[in-house]
Amino acid sequence: MKTSNFKRLYTTTAIASVVLFAAPAAMAQTDDTSASGGDEEIIVVTGSRIRRTASSTSAPVAYVGEEVIEDRGFTTAADIINNTPSMAPQINQADGSGNSSGDGQQYPALFGLGAGRTLTLVNGRRFVTTSSGMGEARVDSNIIPTGLIERVEIVQGGGASVYGSDAIAGVVNYILKDDFEGFEVDAQYGNSWEYGDYEQPSLRFTGGLNFDEGRGNIAFNAEYSSSPMLSFSDRPRSNLSRITQGNPLDTGPDDGIPSVAEVIPAHFWNFNTNGIVFSLPAPPPNFLVQVNGAPAQFGEDGSIIPYDPGNILGIPFAQGGDGFRYSELAGLRTGVERQSFNAIGHYDLSPTLRLNAEFLYANTEAEERAQGHSRTVLNGNGAPYGAIMFNFTNPFLTSDAIAALSSANPGFGFGAPMWLSKHFDGQLAPTDTTTHTTDSYRAMLGLEGEFAAGDRDFYWTVSGSFARVEGESFSWGVLLTEFENALAAVSDGAGGAICAINADADTTNDDPNCAALNPFGYGNISDAARAYVTTPSGETYVNEQVDFLATLGSTLFDLPAGPIDYVLAYEHRSEEAEFNPFEANQLGLVGTGATTLATSGDYNTHELSAEVLIPIVGGDFTLPLVQELEFSGSYRFVDNSIAGEEGVWGAGLRWRVTDDLMIRASQSRNFRAPTLTQLFAPTNTVVSNAGVDPCDADRINSGPNPAVRRANCEAEWAANPAYGNLATFQDPAENFSVTTVTTGGNANLENEISDTTTFGFVYEPGFLPGLTLSVDRLEIDLTDGLVAFTTEDFMAACYDNVDQPVEMCSAFTRLAAPDGTNPAGTVVEGRTTTVNAGRITFEGEVISAQYLVPLEDVFTSFDPGQLTLGLEATHTSSLTTSVVGATEERTDNTADTPDWSGRFDAIWTRGPVRLTYQLSYLDDVVAEANATIESTPNPYLERNITHSISGAYEINADLTLRAGITNLTDEEPSYPSLSYGDILGRRYFVGANFRF
Numbered sequence: 001m002k003t004s005n006f007k008r009l010y011t012t013t014a015i016a017s018v019v020l021f022a023a024p025a026a027m028a029q030t031d032d033t034s035a036s037g038g039d040e041e042i043i044v045v046t047g048s049r050i051r052r053t054a055s056s057t058s059a060p061v062a063y064v065g066e067e068v069i070e071d072r073g074f075t076t077a078a079d080i081i082n083n084t085p086s087m088a089p090q091i092n093q094a095d096g097s098g099n100s101s102g103d104g105q106q107y108p109a110l111f112g113l114g115a116g117r118t119l120t121l122v123n124g125r126r127f128v129t130t131s132s133g134m135g136e137a138r139v140d141s142n143i144i145p146t147g148l149i150e151r152v153e154i155v156q157g158g159g160a161s162v163y164g165s166d167a168i169a170g171v172v173n174y175i176l177k178d179d180f181e182g183f184e185v186d187a188q189y190g191n192s193w194e195y196g197d198y199e200q201p202s203l204r205f206t207g208g209l210n211f212d213e214g215r216g217n218i219a220f221n222a223e224y225s226s227s228p229m230l231s232f233s234d235r236p237r238s239n240l241s242r243i244t245q246g247n248p249l250d251t252g253p254d255d256g257i258p259s260v261a262e263v264i265p266a267h268f269w270n271f272n273t274n275g276i277v278f279s280l281p282a283p284p285p286n287f288l289v290q291v292n293g294a295p296a297q298f299g300e301d302g303s304i305i306p307y308d309p310g311n312i313l314g315i316p317f318a319q320g321g322d323g324f325r326y327s328e329l330a331g332l333r334t335g336v337e338r339q340s341f342n343a344i345g346h347y348d349l350s351p352t353l354r355l356n357a358e359f360l361y362a363n364t365e366a367e368e369r370a371q372g373h374s375r376t377v378l379n380g381n382g383a384p385y386g387a388i389m390f391n392f393t394n395p396f397l398t399s400d401a402i403a404a405l406s407s408a409n410p411g412f413g414f415g416a417p418m419w420l421s422k423h424f425d426g427q428l429a430p431t432d433t434t435t436h437t438t439d440s441y442r443a444m445l446g447l448e449g450e451f452a453a454g455d456r457d458f459y460w461t462v463s464g465s466f467a468r469v470e471g472e473s474f475s476w477g478v479l480l481t482e483f484e485n486a487l488a489a490v491s492d493g494a495g496g497a498i499c500a501i502n503a504d505a506d507t508t509n510d511d512p513n514c515a516a517l518n519p520f521g522y523g524n525i526s527d528a529a530r531a532y533v534t535t536p537s538g539e540t541y542v543n544e545q546v547d548f549l550a551t552l553g554s555t556l557f558d559l560p561a562g563p564i565d566y567v568l569a570y571e572h573r574s575e576e577a578e579f580n581p582f583e584a585n586q587l588g589l590v591g592t593g594a595t596t597l598a599t600s601g602d603y604n605t606h607e608l609s610a611e612v613l614i615p616i617v618g619g620d621f622t623l624p625l626v627q628e629l630e631f632s633g634s635y636r637f638v639d640n641s642i643a644g645e646e647g648v649w650g651a652g653l654r655w656r657v658t659d660d661l662m663i664r665a666s667q668s669r670n671f672r673a674p675t676l677t678q679l680f681a682p683t684n685t686v687v688s689n690a691g692v693d694p695c696d697a698d699r700i701n702s703g704p705n706p707a708v709r710r711a712n713c714e715a716e717w718a719a720n721p722a723y724g725n726l727a728t729f730q731d732p733a734e735n736f737s738v739t740t741v742t743t744g745g746n747a748n749l750e751n752e753i754s755d756t757t758t759f760g761f762v763y764e765p766g767f768l769p770g771l772t773l774s775v776d777r778l779e780i781d782l783t784d785g786l787v788a789f790t791t792e793d794f795m796a797a798c799y800d801n802v803d804q805p806v807e808m809c810s811a812f813t814r815l816a817a818p819d820g821t822n823p824a825g826t827v828v829e830g831r832t833t834t835v836n837a838g839r840i841t842f843e844g845e846v847i848s849a850q851y852l853v854p855l856e857d858v859f860t861s862f863d864p865g866q867l868t869l870g871l872e873a874t875h876t877s878s879l880t881t882s883v884v885g886a887t888e889e890r891t892d893n894t895a896d897t898p899d900w901s902g903r904f905d906a907i908w909t910r911g912p913v914r915l916t917y918q919l920s921y922l923d924d925v926v927a928e929a930n931a932t933i934e935s936t937p938n939p940y941l942e943r944n945i946t947h948s949i950s951g952a953y954e955i956n957a958d959l960t961l962r963a964g965i966t967n968l969t970d971e972e973p974s975y976p977s978l979s980y981g982d983i984l985g986r987r988y989f990v991g992a993n994f995r996f
Helices: 004-024 067-071 075-083 399-408 410-414 480-487 526-534 676-680 706-719 791-799
Strands: 034-038 040-041 061-065 118-122 151-156 170-176 182-192 201-210 215-227 243-246 260-263 266-268 276-280 294-298 304-306 318-319 335-350 353-370 388-390 420-424 433-453 456-478 487-489 498-501 534-559 562-581 598-616 628-640 644-656 661-672 682-687 737-741 753-765 771-783 784-790 826-838 839-853 864-882 900-910 913-921 946-954 959-966 987-993
Touching: 061 067, 067 075, 067 913, 067 959, 182 480, 266 399, 276 294, 294 399, 399 410, 456 644, 480 526, 526 534, 534 598, 562 676, 598 676, 598 753, 628 661, 784 791, 791 826, 791 900
Parallel strands: 118 170, 737 826
Antiparallel strands: 061 151, 151 170, 182 201, 182 987, 201 215, 215 335, 243 260, 266 318, 276 420, 294 304, 335 353, 353 433, 388 420, 433 456, 456 534, 487 498, 534 562, 562 598, 598 628, 628 644, 644 661, 661 753, 682 737, 753 771, 771 839, 784 826, 839 864, 864 900, 900 913, 913 946, 946 959, 959 987
């Protein structure tokens, strides 16, 4: 029997309450904020739970303070993440391939290793997964309360021995204010400078007070912000409607001529939103119906007018013409509206005991324009069936249309059919957008304190939390049976139209709700017909987490350099998820007719960890060139009820050579457990496209090793003569829904494991006071990587291997002989699942520098203010993936993972004025992995540099005004990319902060 939410929260709170009355105590600090202890400041830095004097860590940690939020006009925590060079931006933007722009959620993703490999914490504690339906353990940055962020700490590399699963690439810890006093209102408005179409309003209320003579503090924050949805037509670059298609000028793999050529603007010549008329339900252009010597289409009013197919380049694309514009298949950007309420507080129950509490509620609603409903001669783009058959008896045809079509084919007037190829693009359903809504709830209650036993001082924490995310993805689906009923229209004998199933009173399958549908032209579908053929489609999901964490820290014994510190921790985590498709989806009434099953799952963990900090040299005990030498170690044992047992560890060394130079190094073993979806997702079968076929004539010279790919394809074609000529082979499954794809979980998955090494230095030269420079090398070697494999991935792994792995090559099937619709060699069966996909390695460096310029030394006659210069850069020297022994594929130096990305900041303050400048840099890269002039007409993307400025003026203690311009020079993304740079263009923000 499922435990109620109330009972879960009650149980969690009761655990903490028992400790409240049972523990001896002295007040301790929360895991991630500073407190005074004697004469020295003690803190807990992300990456460890040991309290220590403020000092550098053995692994690189990046910090983002609250001033950055104000300077850059950030309205969400996602803005902070996307402004960090070591993060792969998560911007919910379509890439121009026809895919949607995303569900609006944005997750931290360090070093291009994927969002599931970066762990998110709030105040040092794990947070419930917000992603859909038992997906990867990811937390949407949109739900973090911007108004309460004190700072963000980012551990770059590892962390699983301290925090558990998912800390492969690193950890992002949002640290919230717990001592806010006063009341402030923050309002901001931003928009696109040139286009005026990207309004970004935000409003925050933050208040807090101390009470009971300072023993307690409570603070709250309520905020709202939004950003709009954008179409491809809203920006010049995306409105190019660019694709690449086979290049007829290409003569071979070494001629210096690309195998594909640009098509601008690309249109689908065989369908549009009015409807194009075909004599047979097949896509060759000779089946276009000709009226008065020109192809025919319906006008918006249902009349027959000439149709210009453009410069037909093959099936399905043309350059120009009246066909459906390729760039209009989906939206460019997802719009997001977010609102949240948070409360955080603490109370000193005694001088030695503190009670902490946190509450969060967040609602996000994202809207994206997905591919619309269509019925075309291609049987693609989401259409379950082909073009719509009609004849002269259709009551929605005008007499003029019947006459015009009869002139093209006299048999039409005697009952011969024709076919309508049409993309409905918002005409069928109330809207072609998909809405993603999430409601997140979290409550945490904790205690912390100190006590003495024997001659040792101890500090401890205990906390319990309950969190729940309720999500929904909603769109309008077209009911397959009802759609056919509504299309079969006949005259009602009085100048109107009714469904054919209702024309005969003796018909046994009458549907009294059926309303005849007019498919001809644009916007001619009645409200009754629209209501009859559409139904809500989508799914709901629920994720729940109960987490109990207890820590105990103290010292073991004293060494000459100081005491040995340690922390012991126990964590119990329970995770549940359920996924419930709407009724129409479960019954297979919409879309392709495939049924989607409801599913649920749960697991729990028992986790024990220990950390130790050993000062080898330091304090009064020093050596030449060794002012301090410190060793840190950690170990974590995890017992996962599904994934089994795992032990991970970490070790670090921090060596202060002189006052100026500190050297650090760390090594760790980290892990990520497979999620419930990856293990147990239900098996479903859908008809879809297969993705890129490596053996296509325009793909065969690509890949990590083109010679291997070509040799494997040639060998298969030689063994199967029915496949035809490999030099001209084009797999229709690449673009059209002809492949039966089986999706589902993989119960044989294992934990993925990574070994991470970091080493570097922090340099603060005495001859240049105010300068701090840190450089760290990171090496991550991941084995048994959990990777979602599609049919396209299985094909690539098959053909790009010298020794073709059976498990990869058996995951798809080609058509042995032509079937009348598709040629032999077409991929007709495929697979989508998660696999432990071999090895992923990352090597690179993170660089940080800050210089407080001594202006007062130069300008001595007046106050010059304070100038701070900052630099953050990430260098990716290698990112490789090898699948089950396949040739290594390099994805560094690509648009997804550039060799260099960086940010330079200059901040000048003087009195009430604060001015900032920021430069963002992306290096020259190849457009995609293994791109050459042989595989693409634009194999390289030029470096991309954008500039932003802002300023703030504190009018008085109660009011500060600010304004800024982002992308000052209106720099577009590097051609032809839509995302390597800033597609939004120049935009501004103005804001005000009122304090009471």
